[in-house]
Amino acid sequence: MPRIRTALLGLFGEAEAPLVIPPDSAGWVRARQVATYQRYSLVIVTANLMNAGLMAAVMYSSPLRWIVVTWALAITGLMLVFLYQWAKRLKQPARETRSAGSINRAVRDTAVLGAVWGALPALCFASSPPEIQTIIATVVVGMMCGAAFIMLSIPRAGFSFIGLLALGGFIGLLSDPTPLHLFLCALFVVYIATMIFSVHRTFGEFVGRLLGERLAREQTDLIGMLLRDFEQAASDWLWTTDASGRLESGAARFCPSGQPPATLLDGFEANADTYELAAMMREQDSFSHLVVRSTSHCGHSWLSLTGKPIYRNGEFCGYQGVAADITAERESADRIAHLAAHDSLTGLANRETFRATLQEMLNYTDSRREAGCLLLIDLDRFKIINDTLGHAAGDSVLIEVAKRVRGIIRTAGVVCRMGGDEFAVAINQPGGDPVLLARQIIDAIERPYPFDGAVAKCSASIGLRRVAREDDDLEILVRQADLALYRAKAQGRGHVVEFDWTMDLEAQELMLLEHDLRSAIAGEQLHLVYQPLAGASTGIIAGCEALLRWEHPRLGNIAPDRFIDLAERSGLIVPVGEWVIRSAIAAAAQIHPGIRVAINVSPMQLRSNNLCSVFVNALAANGVAAERIEVEITESVLLADTEANLAVLQQLRALGLRISMDDFGTGYSSFSYLRKFDFDKLKIDKSFIDCLGKEDSSDAIVGAIIALARVLGMRTVAEGVETGSQLAALSALGCDEAQGYLFSRPVRLDALIDMVGAAPALPAEPLVPLADGPVVDIAQQRAS
Ligand code: C2E
Ligand code: CA
Ligand code: CA
Secondary structure, three states: OHHHHHHHHHHOOOOOOOOOOOHHHHHHHHHHHHHHHHHOHHHHHHHHHHHHHHHHHHOOOOOOHHHHHHHHHHHHHHHHHHHHHHHHHHHOOOOOOOOHHHHHHHHHHHHHHHHHHHHHHHHHOOOOOHHHHHHHHHHHHHHHHHHHHHOOOOHHHHHHHHHHHHHHHHHHHHOOOOHHHHHHHHHHHHHHHHHHHHHHHHHHHHHHHHHHHHHHHHHHHHHHHHHHHHHHHOOEEEEEEOOOOEEEEOHHHHOOOOOOOOEOHHHEOOOHHHHHHHHHHHOOOOEEEEEEEEOHHHOOOEEEEEEEEEEEOOEEEEEEEEEEEOHHHHHHHHHHHHHHHEOOOOOOEOHHHHHHHHHHHHHOOOHHHHHOEEEEEEEEOHHHHHHHHOHHHHHHHHHHHHHHHHHHHOOOEEEEEEEOOEEEEEEOOOOOOHHHHHHHHHHHHHOOEEEOOEEEOOEEEEEEEEOOOOOOOHHHHHHHHHHHHHHHHHOOOOOEEEOOHHHHHHHHHHHHHHHHHHHHHHOOOEEEEEEEEEEOOOOEEEEEEEEEEEEEOOOEEEOHHHHHHHHHHHOOHHHHHHHHHHHHHHHHHHEOOOOEEEEEOOHHHHHOOOHHHHHHHHHHHHOOOHHHEEEEEOHHHHOOOHHHHHHHHHHHHHOOOEEEEEEEOOOOOHHHHHOOOOOOEEEEOHHHHHOOOOOHHHHHHHHHHHHHHHHOOOEEEEOOOOOHHHHHHHHHHOOOEEOOOOOOOOEOHHHHHHHHOEOOOOOOOEOOOOOOOOOOOHHHHHHO
16 A cells, blocks of 8 residues: 555656665766667657647548647657767766656656646547557557666656656547546556556666666775775785786785785795695695795795685686785794794703603604713802802803703704703714714803903703613603703712613612601611810810711611712602701710710701791700700802802801801902801811812812811811811811821710710810821721
8 A cells, every 4th residue: 555655656756766775876876877878869859749740640531631730749848858968978988876856857848748648638539539549548548568668767757758648648548438438438447547556666676776786886885995905005915827827916926025926836945835736736736825935036925825826718728816925924933933942041942842842853763863962951059150240240151051062963963051050962873983982061151251340150960861762752762861860960070970770770769768767867877976075275065066877677778978969859858858857966965065966957857847946945845055956058059049049047046056168268269258157167178188288279279268267267177088188188287186097086965975965064175186097087086
């Protein structure tokens, strides 16, 4: 119903087409409506003139001649105007849009034509003979059908023409209302309704098609514009080739800085990726995101190519695709990959890359495998450079070490930094003796490192492990190289040690030992012995040092030199050390109160949180005065975590304990540590005492140490005094105390109490030093 309503309304004017036309397209649609209508101009003129002429000819002999002739002349006149307008329009350019007025003008013109045509049946039908009536009826229906067809692009024009013509028809028929004419009227109504309905329908489809075309055209324009924009500005561009691979479009973008390549493949470096591309193009395969590198004269950029073959009528006629310049992404990815695989300070490969290189080496099946060798390099006392010259100096030494090692290894293998002051070399090329290479590396590292005014010195130890045919486990390889390195370090500075299987056995033995040490604490296999410290000139015992002993149920007595180190590495030193502190303080309670007790404390114990409370509790539990206890630490305490360690030392001092520096003079820059903490006592290392009286330099050094200590308000103890002449020299140099086999070996508590008296007891007797000669244990001497 609403459609018919709209259609009927359309007949008399205002209704729009049933399709909603967007306002911004209305003018354009109107221009198409008018253009389509005008395309039929000649048909309209011909049909009108022919029909008008025919009617005039047929009715020329009838009494209505003058009416018909006038009518035909009117039609002819209208057609001449129509023709004139058509000819005028031909000279004008096609219009993109039209106003509503141009539609109205077309409606007006066709309405005039319709009215003139309607006059024919209205004036002539009723008074014509039946044969003429038939002709008039046929022409009227024919004109109506023609108008419906030709004017469907402007329905209002069609409706006004058909409507006015029909009106004339009805007037003609009804002026002689015979049953036949009434029947013809009814038929007319059906025709007109059908025509209006189909015009309306077809017009809807016509507009729909127009709008669809317009949308498609707009989209094509938009795509074209985007593509142009994209090709000019973006890093991606389109390219096409012919069947022979010659570039038809996009060539210039492949080589912005030089001569564009003729074929696609010409633009790229001859490498595996380009060969792959060539192979795919030969096979007419599609490819996607294939990365190739452009040739040097085109600026060495990285391109990602996607392409697919084009076929026309089943025949291959080239490729079309997209190229993208991915140089920036590629370079940043390379940079990230480099950062992930390399050490940022030295630029050497890092630990992960090193392991990957070793694994690759283990996968070799050819002669390279036998040439494989692993060097672990550790800088000796590097920490001292950091501590004394600063971290910037430390960094530049590491950078220089890296450079020197790389200079020696060159292409023979891969040099890596494993972290801190540890480096490694994986030799993976035949030729060259690895031991010789290792020696060269040490020599190179030992050359001085000059920088602004100062000169740093450094040395290195190297553990070496050759890859054998049967090796297949990376972990074992590295662990064994590490064992060799450990052995090299134990030998002092600047040694190369090659792994041998006894080391592995020792390592296993050490593991067992570590296991045993855990149970030793609980199983009462540990005990302390005490070595007296006597006045250097008086010989009166003023104190003693507690030294740890381990009686292993199977292996017998194990020297502390062997197991203290093991305990430190495994962390067991903390519980072992606590046991020592408690036992030594308990012993102090039994010894004459005039005798001080020295306790050795390892760096790792300083790092444990409850060192102070262990001392406080032990002192309180045994009623021992804190001043009687001396804590002996070595220089290494001041090497690592200095600030934290100094804070703990201050706390210990605050408890009233005395702090001694043990093994003084063995360190790299012992004197510099004296500035860091105010020690109560310096224990001059045995190595200086051994040379006393033999080397003038030793006498001078010991003399300087004693003099310096006195200036700084510290007491001095000489360790390992074995001869009377050593004691005499020390006494002459002003050393306060002496400790050594000359007075006594370390003895059990009861023996010490025998010597110095129990608590509370009389002050200890002076101890008479033995004359030069074989060292005699006073305890033994007393016992005998
Ligand atoms: P140290 O603290 O320098 O102890 C002195 C070492 O020199 C002791 O060896 C002692 O027996 C030895 N000695 C003393 N006088 C002479 C002498 O006239 N000639 C010779 N040749 N040697 C002499 P010991 O008892 O084997 O201890 C070795 C090291 O083990 C100690 O060196 C100390 O660093 C460590 N140590 C011992 N007990 C403990 C402990 O309870 N805790 C910690 N952390 N370390 C300990
Ligand atoms: Ca000591
Ligand atoms: Ca010592």
